[in-house]
Amino acid sequence: MTPIDLSSIPLADNHCHGIYQTQRPGDLTAWRQLFTESTDPGMRSTHVATTLFYRRLIHEVAAFFECEPTEEAVLAARQQHDDHSLIRKFLRAANIDVLFIDKGYPPPELLVSDAMVSNLANCRVAPMLRVELLMQRLIAENGTLSAVVEALRAALNDVRGQGYVALKSIVAYRTGLNIRAWDIDDVEEAFAVARREVEIGGSVQLSHKPLLDTLLLVTFAEAARQELPVQFHTGYGDTDADMLLANPLHLRAVLERREYRAMPVVLLHESYPYTRQGAYLATVYENVYFDLSYGIPYLGCHEMVDFTRAAFSVAPISKLLYSSDAVGVPELHWISAMDGRRILGQVLGECVANGDLSTTEAEQAGVAVLHDNAMRLYKS
Numbered sequence: 001m002t003p004i005d006l007s008s009i010p011l012a013d014n015h016c017h018g019i020y021q022t023q024r025p026g027d028l029t030a031w032r033q034l035f036t037e038s039t040d041p042g043m044r045s046t047h048v049a050t051t052l053f054y055r056r057l058i059h060e061v062a063a064f065f066e067c068e069p070t071e072e073a074v075l076a077a078r079q080q081h082d083d084h085s086l087i088r089k090f091l092r093a094a095n096i097d098v099l100f101i102d103k104g105y106p107p108p109e110l111l112v113s114d115a116m117v118s119n120l121a122n123c124r125v126a127p128m129l130r131v132e133l134l135m136q137r138l139i140a141e142n143g144t145l146s147a148v149v150e151a152l153r154a155a156l157n158d159v160r161g162q163g164y165v166a167l168k169s170i171v172a173y174r175t176g177l178n179i180r181a182w183d184i185d186d187v188e189e190a191f192a193v194a195r196r197e198v199e200i201g202g203s204v205q206l207s208h209k210p211l212l213d214t215l216l217l218v219t220f221a222e223a224a225r226q227e228l229p230v231q232f233h234t235g236y237g238d239t240d241a242d243m244l245l246a247n248p249l250h251l252r253a254v255l256e257r258r259e260y261r262a263m264p265v266v267l268l269h270e271s272y273p274y275t276r277q278g279a280y281l282a283t284v285y286e287n288v289y290f291d292l293s294y295g296i297p298y299l300g301c302h303e304m305v306d307f308t309r310a311a312f313s314v315a316p317i318s319k320l321l322y323s324s325d326a327v328g329v330p331e332l333h334w335i336s337a338m339d340g341r342r343i344l345g346q347v348l349g350e351c352v353a354n355g356d357l358s359t360t361e362a363e364q365a366g367v368a369v370l371h372d373n374a375m376r377l378y379k380s
């Protein structure tokens, strides 16, 4: 089997996050915890260092810096660069055309600005709006449900005009992907609870299902009208997510509604471990797209090859989009770029060897998934 060489294809990273201004983790635990979704102290301090992902990261970063493949040597090597030159070094080596950045996390005050990322990486930045944060602000600012709904419609009236290329929802983290219409009494009751939280604490974390579902349906109507993509967190994430309700099959009620068909839906993180279910949805619903994320989830190569094989074997290639889901440190954007190109090249080489694709088709598929499909979808 000859792999397809995708090493020089510039990337459209269709889902990632910003980079911390300060690239100086205080100690080994602070560094290690960048590479786990767990909040358990022992996971962060100890066990994460034995994951295949982490071992590969240390080996690859050590090769990049030409230092010993140990954590101590890697940390010492990265500390020899100032924050901006470290970011520049990794992002330029990743050869990125566009970063599609979810603006909802981490908080902007911790991050390098989009303009600076663009400058350091020599790439474009396309921001995406996290809808739950917008909703939380509007609930805090408005005393009635109807005022919140009206303010949400107004805020989403022209999303591209505000500079965003897509919306992003973390409903899978909050109340699950089984979004549905509710009786108005249930919604009003949930709104009253949310407002009480605002009155007590000054803000609300929106986890009131009838209210969040209702505001999402308002959002989907706006997205459909503007043919604006909506990214959904699906599958793997931190312990906030009930993984059972993060299965993308729960989106059926939304996907079945004709009035939302003009809204492209992007299932993030290969819906891991529900990869086959997510890829299936991309085969039956014209508006469903499937994200292949190589930075996070933090996986070993076998699993990345497996989800890539599954996605290519099930979904149309025109629906598949590369991403890193990288957050915080540029090593993540970079290692995902390296792994993504290499693993896509391997799996596409297998597709040629087994007769699914010609070599030319496999090369075109690599460019489509790494770059062109995202550019078409987000009209960037």
Ligand SMILES: [Zn+2]
Pocket: 015, 016, 017, 102, 325
């Ligand atoms: Zn993300």
